[in-house]
Amino acid sequence: MPAGAGDRRWLLRLVIAFAFSQAAVSMARPAVSYRALALGADERAVGVIAGVYALLPLFAAVPLGRRTDRGRCVPLLAVGAVLIGVGCGLSGTARSPAALAAWSGVMGLGHLCFVIGAQSIVARRSAPADQDRNFGHFTIGASLGQLVGPVAAGLLVSGQDGAMGRTSALALVVSAGGAAVSLTCLRRIEAPATQAMPRGKARPTTSGKVSVRRILRTRGVPSGILVSLAVLSATDILTAYLPVIGEDRGISPTTIGVLLSLRAAAAIACRLVMTPMIQRVGRTVLLTASCLLGGLLCAGIALPVPVWGLALMLVALGFCLGVGQPLSMTTVVRAAPAEARSTALALRLTGNRLGQVAAPASAGLVAGVAGTGAPFLMLGVLLLGAAGLGVRSTPRDAAPATPQPTPRPTPLSAAAPEEPPVAADECRHRR
Numbered sequence: 420m421p422a423g424a425g426d427r428r429w430l431l432r433l434v435i436a437f438a439f440s441q442a443a444v445s446m447a448r449p450a451v452s453y454r455a456l457a458l459g460a461d462e463r464a465v466g467v468i469a470g471v472y473a474l475l476p477l478f479a480a481v482p483l484g485r486r487t488d489r490g491r492c493v494p495l496l497a498v499g500a501v502l503i504g505v506g507c508g509l510s511g512t513a514r515s516p517a518a519l520a521a522w523s524g525v526m527g528l529g530h531l532c533f534v535i536g537a538q539s540i541v542a543r544r545s546a547p548a549d550q551d552r553n554f555g556h557f558t559i560g561a562s563l564g565q566l567v568g569p570v571a572a573g574l575l576v577s578g579q580d581g582a583m584g585r586t587s588a589l590a591l592v593v594s595a596g597g598a599a600v601s602l603t604c605l606r607r608i609e610a611p612a613t614q615a616m617p618r619g620k621a622r623p624t625t626s627g628k629v630s631v632r633r634i635l636r637t638r639g640v641p642s643g644i645l646v647s648l649a650v651l652s653a654t655d656i657l658t659a660y661l662p663v664i665g666e667d668r669g670i671s672p673t674t675i676g677v678l679l680s681l682r683a684a685a686a687i688a689c690r691l692v693m694t695p696m697i698q699r700v701g702r703t704v705l706l707t708a709s710c711l712l713g714g715l716l717c718a719g720i721a722l723p724v725p726v727w728g729l730a731l732m733l734v735a736l737g738f739c740l741g742v743g744q745p746l747s748m749t750t751v752v753r754a755a756p757a758e759a760r761s762t763a764l765a766l767r768l769t770g771n772r773l774g775q776v777a778a779p780a781s782a783g784l785v786a787g788v789a790g791t792g793a794p795f796l797m798l799g800v801l802l803l804g805a806a807g808l809g810v811r812s813t814p815r816d817a818a819p820a821t822p823q824p825t826p827r828p829t830p831l832s833a834a835a836p837e838e839p840p841v842a843a844d845e846c847r848h849r850r
Contacts, residue, residue: 445683497605
């Protein structure tokens with residue numbers, strides 16, 4: 420059966436698996452921040468620990484993408500789920516900020532493996548007309564995990580009577596269990612090796628011949644990477660630094676967890692209506708407008724607004740940020756050479772991890788100098804820059820959202836050019 424047609428249960432299984440793995444990571448990230456604070460770390464150290472989460476993936480993404488272009492994806496998903504579980508569980512036993520940073524890096528490497536494998540499956544099994552929809556539904560799994568994870572972390576973590584060290588460790592161990600559950604959802608996600616690829620093509624095996632420079636010079640790939648970097652950096656710093664904002668403003672961990680989940684719920688709502696929005700305004704306009712509004716909302720979080728105002732801003736911000744990830748995936752997949760799509764997606768993830776290394780570390784320095792609200796001003800500038808640069812280099816809706824109708828062949832002399840001429844005596848036989 421061609422990818423993208425008929426049975427789409429593979430996508431449902433992939434969304435469920437991604438939801439559990441993302442819930443584990445989304446639960447662990449704020450728990451790591453709270454555990455770092457309990458171990459005596461300051462705002463700068465929290466930023467460094469958040470950056471180490473992306474350090475190992477920064478160097479591993481492209482080799483993993485090359486490997487995925489040449490082989491199957493499910494083994495990479497399984498390795499990713501195991502590494503997430505190990506990183507979460509051992510972060511709960513860490514006794515120093517340095518050990519916490521190391522296990523956070525293992526967790527980040529596992530998340531990278533899972534995401535590369537999962538995105539490659541979606542790209543392989545989706546027909547071109549279904550890519551926006553399937554990537555949008557795929558990222559609903561991420562949003563579901565981001566919805567559940569912070570709430571669970573907020574409920575488990577408590578700072579009363581000096582209990583934050585113990586309760587944050589409990590949250591990290593529970594998140595390891597979520598990663599283990601995702602392993603049980605990986606059956607029959609990937610198409611058999613003998614199944615036809617979209618458009619009847621065999622799976623490419625020569626991705627190593629496509630250079631990274633050629634991929635990066637392809638129109639549409641740099642803008643997709645840039646938008647994805649900005650959006651993920653915003654999501655990452657929100658997850659890591661909203662607890663710091665909460666501590667500074669006297670907001671409880673439970674409330675912070677609810678606020679982060681509101682943002683994730685808004686992202687889910689956005690992805691459910693993404694196809695009608697693309698059909699109405701176009702991919703480029705939607706992507707640019709969401710980055711512009713998201714930048715303004717990120718800067719607004721730095722203001723001393725009440726909790727209800729913060730909740731409204733996070734809902735609107737979640738809706739805006741929900742656009743960026745799936746559309747940046749579609750942009751990169753459509754622009755990249757067909758035989759190197761997994762490598763192109765890995766380059767996109769390399770950009771994400773570069774942002775996750777640089778943005779939290781920069782945010783920690785900025786927070787140490789200018790206060791806890793300053794990182795959100797920095798995020799606002801980053802998103803505004805992504806909107807301005809992305810619209811200049813992104814092809815304007817080059818690929819339509821729906822397949823174009825095939826014209827009916829015209830009779831006699833207007834036959835298709837590639838059809839060979841028919842001999843005169845053969846014509847007499849046909850009569």
